[in-house]
Amino acid sequence: MPQVPQTLDALAVRTWCGLALEALGRAREEIDAINVYPVADGDTGTNLYLTLESAAAAVEAVFAGYETVTGAVGPTGPAASGAVSTEVTGTGLPTLADAVRAMAHGALIGARGNSGTILAQLLRGMAQVLAAEGEVDGAAGGETDGATDGESAHTDGQALRLALRQAADSAREAVAHPVEGTVLTVATAAAEAATGTEGDCGTVACAAYEGARAALMATPGQLAVLARAGVVDAGGRGLLAVLAALAETFTGESPGAGRVAGEVHTRVNGMDGVSGVDRVDGMGRVDVNGVCVDSRPGEEGPAFEVTYLLEAEDADVARLRARLDRLGNSLVVVGGDGLWNVHVHADDAGAAVEAGVEAGRPYRIRITHFGLGDAHTAGAAGRPPRERAQRAVVAVVPGEGLAGLYAEAGATTVLARPGEPPASGELVEAVRRAHAREVVLLPNDADLRHTAAAAAEQARTEGVRVALIPTRSAVQGIAALAVHEPERRFDEDVVAMTSAAGATRYAEVAVAERQSWTMAGICQAGDVLGLIDGDVAVIGSDITATAETVLDRMLAAGGEMVTLVLGDDAPGSIAAHLEARVRESYLAVDTVAYRGGRQGALLLIGVE
Helix, strand or coil, rough: EEEECCCCCHHHHHHHHHHHHHHHHHHHHHHHHHHCCCCCCHHHHHHHHHHHHHHHHHHHHHHHHHCCCCCCCCCCCCHHHHHHHCCCCCCCCCCHHHHHHHHHHHHHCCCCCCCCCCHHHHHHHHHHHHHHHHHHHHHHHCCHHHHHHCCCCCCCCCCCCCHHHHHHHHHHHECCCCCCHHHHHHHHHHHHHCCCCCCHHCCCCCCCCHHHHHHHHHHHHHCHHHHHHCCCCCCHHHHHHHHHHHHHHHHCCCCCCCCCCCCCCCCCCCCCCCCEEEEECCCCCEECCCCCCCCCCCCCCCCEEEEEEEECCHHHHHHHHHHHHHHHHHHHCCCCCCCEEEEEECCCCHHHHHHHHHCEEEEEEEEECCCCCCCCCCCCCCCCCCCEEEEEEEEEEEHHHHHHHHHHCEEEEEEEEECEEHHHHHHHHHHHHHCEEEEEEEECCHHHHHHHHHHHHHHHCCCCEEEEECCCHHHHHHHHHHHCCCCCCCHHHHHHHHHHHHCCCEEEEECCCEEEEEEEEECCCCCEEEEECEEEEEEEHHHHHHHHHHHHHHHHCCCCEEEEEEEEECCCCHHHHHHHHHHHHHHCEEEEEEECCCCCCCCEECCC
């Protein structure tokens, strides 16, 4: 039996995220099936899973960044992180504060839908308390590393009680008009049950689970649409799975184990206004007078769901809340410290986005027409679904400039911002948007290999033929896309694209964040690093000079084409300087330069 964490530390957070992701993965279809409130769009389970997947990935990235010998490359790789992490620790373990903050940030930037946005705020509320507690414990122990966090089980139990309370309170505050019988009710019940329990983390977590479970059973009596549909609240059901994983983290056993048909199989009695309600089965459906009532949506609401991340000040967000509240409903705004996730249902989607523009800088904007899918790809009402294309390319790109370049070449793109690698669910959605029978997937990052493989496997189960080409950089993706020919046989096209990518060496120029050991020696914070094929090969002080050295080393082995992708922070003259260098020193070698935008690295270099 695997070792069970006895205290609430970074390892426990990692374990919890992993178990919760597995639990939501198992329950995803079940939760989707009972989703009737606030909109019966059947995606609550999927949204919760994608949100938690992003949180878990962020925690894993922190652990990767704290490994003893990491070189100078950050936790998500230099191309994804945009800067170079050079943290060297004695234990190789992050602190509790590091882990919970990463969890909260990952959930915030990956939150999907109404339920996912609320889950992100629940995790953020917990993180606020646990990060503070972890720092106090570390200071008291005279240590700053994760090995000493939370040595006292009593302290951990108390901290977990406070964290669950803060989670429930902050989630309610984030929702413009809280409604009982929803995930908010379940979260509050969990916090109240935990508050009345003394003991260690396992005891508190189990109490929170049982309180949440009882509250979930009562949701059909609190919300008429649930009773009519014969289901418990889908968001609450998802939260129950997350709390079950929390309890399992500290006890080694799921609190639902041994119950027939899952942890929500029990009798529900005495619900006001709902006569004859007998039980909730393992799929979360309420048996009304022995008959399972079909789901049906509640009152008609706004036509669009609008979500986006927003960089804005607190005062501007307060004004944004008021404006969006007038525009629509199901308003949830979560986050803080300058970064927010905004969710609203509105008839005027453009006005909802414009409100964000006035408040700050919105990005990752997503507009979905209920019942029609993505508003950017769905046809008008009544229009027959468009025919599937025969073949498409889906690529992950690190900047807006490259996204435009790839799109011009016909690819469907997924934008990976610095420090925010996409989850597998985002890649699956991109494959669906491509709407093709055959898809070539270009991850363009070595660290996304497993994520892309998971997405490809999921897409295959949906009937799409997917080939994954393991591109490690966007410049390799450019080379592959350049030889893409949709008219030839799929296998031949994949072989040609793979060969072109493999024949392209890649490099990048970035700035070190901290002191670290590298393959080229010890670098200091602020040094300019030249990485060739993922390894630090050059340490310098000048960006242009370092880039020239990197380019010379790459061309020493030969080459016919040099591709330069410039980040926003690259010197304005660097492209002209490098083009002149190639023209003067290397015969018959062509150079092409592109603007990558906010791609993270100062410069990407490809040599074919």
